[in-house]
Amino acid sequence: MQTQCEFIVNGALLVADLSGAVYWPDRDMLIVADLHFEKGSAFATRGVVLPPYDTAATLQRLAAVFEIYRPKHFVSLGDAFHDDDWPTRMAADDRDKLARLTGAAQTLWVTGNHDPTPPAGLPGKAAGAFHLKGDGALVMRHEPLARSNGFEAGELAGHLHPCARLRQRGRNLRRRCFVHDGARAILPAFGALTGSLNVRDAAFDGLFEDSYQTIMLGRERLASVDADRLLPDRF
């Protein structure tokens, strides 16, 4: 089964992983978006008692990708934490595990709208954006910038939690996905309880060339699907 799929952004060869992470071979770097740690407990504070296992589940998946790539560098593209109050709620075990993972690589935390404050007490550097060079130049950012508004080629972003929907043999398939058009890419949300937004939604307007592609995440395989095959949830 195809668990990896290559694509190129601004000259950089990237590998989309079935887990929803991106690996950048040239820099030996693992990149994930929207981990949303402690989302369940954030809801619980408001009386919606979602299962408290999302942080552990997300960490487990993250540890599994670390195990595959053993990267020298690690980047979180923002919204790693569902809110800034996470330290008061995260279990000690989970926190230790997160510190171990992010300590095993050189970690860059891109700050996001859910977690504008750099994560205190965890290894790594934090900033609103990082400019990195390798076989191509990439910009790590949380919210993708519109092409008409400050966009820099090579942007890797998260924030939108993209998913794609298509019909195949009468069956509706709606899956998390990567979106890319050669100049930029948006990663799917990595967190266990993070919902997703159809790539045909208006929120994606003005971001991609018309001929963008998605890489959809199946259970055991990835599939790159052309933009013209995709359906909106609503029209």
Place this chain on the structure above:
Amino acid sequence: MPRHAKTPAPSPDLLPQFDGWFSARGWQPRAHQIAFWQAARAGHDALLIAPTGGGKTLAGFMPSLEDLVTNGGRGKLHTLYMSPLKALAVDIQRNLMQPVEELGLDMRIETRSGDTPQNRKTRQKQNPPDILLTTPEQLALMLSWPEAADYFAALDTIIIDELHALAPNKRGDLLALGLARLATLAPKAKRLGLSATVADKDALRRFLTPQSDGDETAKLIEGTAGAPPSLSILDTKERLPWGSHTARHAMGDVLAAIKNADTSLVFVNTRSQAEMVFRELWALNEGGLEIALHHGSLAPERRRKVEAAMAAGQLRAVVCTSTLDLGIDWGAVDLVIHVGAPKGASRLAQRIGRANHRFDEASAALLVPSNRFEVLECKAARESVAAGEQDGAMMRTGGLDVLAQHIFGTACHAPFDPLALYQEVCRAAPYHDLPRPVFDRVVDFVATGGYALQTYDRYARLRQEKDGRYRLAHPRLATRYRMNVGTIVEAPMLKVRLTRPQKGKRPIRGGRVLGEMEEYFLTALAPGDTFVFAGETLRLEAVRDTEALVSRASHADPKVPTYQGGKFPISTHLAERVRAMLSTPETWDDLPPQVAQWLKMQQAFSALPDKDVLLVESFARGARYYMTAYPFEGRLAHQTLGMLLTRRLERMGGRPMGFVANDYGLAVWGLRDIGLMVEQEKLTLAALFAEDMLGDDLEAWLDESSLMKRTFRDCAMISGLIEKNLPGHEKTGRQVLFSADLIFDVLRSHEPDHILLQAARADAATGLLDIGRLGQMLARIQGKLLLKRLDHISPLAVPLLMEMGKEPVRGAADDELLGEAASTRHDDLVREATQGISGFGHADAV
């Protein structure tokens, strides 16, 4: 009411004014009504079981009317009447108001449902009517009021209509818990149940009365059976299809039958059939007979209009679904036409009961089979009705999700003592055997989510006080509860709003609302697609928020709605009768020649299904191999069997690709010839159909199935884990569905024994999968499998294979479909682009 008792005589059993009212109409109370009133006057809980037309409803209200006349109103709620349908409550108000107004009785009778305007609800709360007509959901909501104890304090009588329809499902659970609450708040109120004839009367009698030992029963009063109905089956001159469900061939005959009767009800099984039949009838209706359409997706105003026109005698026929199933009294109907197979004798008897509400006269009904199999089923139904058979189990174990909702609602009313509430809950029959530890787990679930990892104690929704009572942590939680109360979780629906055809980029303006349709159906269409809804051909213009905007289309050939509302599996009684007919060729002389010929072909070419031997056929068709089996256990059980068989075949190397099921059997197709594999002893049918498939295979499959996810989503909503409505932001159904799936995945891998997963598994096993029926069948056929290897498809398999295309390819793995959708262009391009990049081969080598 017994409208046609011929000899009016004074009745000592009624107050003079009621007696006079009866006599003026030439009516006279029947023995069962008198017995029922006597039981009610003595303050007993009582169940009246009588066939439709037996005058149940007025019998139920009479004790309350008498008491209100004799003792006057108390300025508080005197009688609470509950029925399963909103429409029924409206209809009853009409029928009840007639005697009340004609007698000039001074009492307030009002209805309350989800559709009742907020200002009237507020008024009802501050200034209760004497008699309130409502639904179990509204009762649950009223019980959550802090003022509930006072509101119900003077309650004298609780009437539950159509109890047979309410009791055996989750709404029944909610009702039972509501009744248990009322037993505490209004211990003197008597419960009067009204029911059609049922198989298990004692189950309903226990449901109706508070349980302490588990064998308390309400008094039973039974009416005598009415005249047997006159049931005929349409024998068409047209060619009868092998496997269609449209009955298009019979529409000329149906229209003729409508013409010959005064007023007809045309029942169909699904809403899409209703639309189709309505359209076809009007296409032929040159005489312009007044024919209307009624189904649950239409806007309430449209339904009301049809109901009013029907009551006023302005219509010749109404094409309708189960929304008109229950005891609504249409008076003048003299013919019931049933298009398609009736699926169960009780349902058929109920529907026939709509015709000729005259107790002593035979109701007239015409069954219209839409294919050859349904001819057999209609014959079986006729025999079954004549034999007075009843379908359906009445006993059920109360759902834990409903219990969670009830516990939350109780906390919204006032702090509760867990022991007292546990004892109260156990007085409801469906929860009588609930173990205390399970109850405590549900309380814990309501309070903190009930997770083994107890991290949410500080965010608890219920807090335990020093005296042990549980109190709501914050009053805003009560608001949220009231927005989400209820047990009917419907498929996400979109309003269908009429607009003008879209031209250019001008914004679309909305017009009137035609009704609601399932979101999944509408989102599968593209703008410009046409479909039939509300009896019109419509063109989809756009979907905006929670509305589908449509315009009138002139297309002659629309894409007909395919939604499945109201598909019931065939009952065991009918299935047995159909199978018996098949296996006794001596009886085929009674069948229409087309049908007899079809069965003779099957007999000559393959074999006939038999009660004790399971017929399995295998044949090739196109590039695929098919295996068919005919267990006659109903669609749900066959779908479950199909899932399990494809899993097994996969393991045994049979390379299955998909399956399809109907009420009689199922067909599995794939890349290997199963018949040949059996002959070559590569697999055995005994192993394939072994009983143990209901063990691990079932569990493993179930947890991965989308059906389980849907079931879990419903449980999560009913139990209040996730909410349909949050103040301020209305979630669309899709968003709810999606996050429920994620919750399911997380919970399944981290706490597979969580109480909500248990609730969902129990639901899936009892309801959607028909595991019980499947298990009995597997036990029966062990060692009795007959394989027929055929050169081509058998006559019996044709209806099955015609279902193909109509249902999703369930067996096919999603990943395979994703793979099909993947563009090779992209992979090739990357491969070209990455050629020669050092140290980095192609994707799979990373």
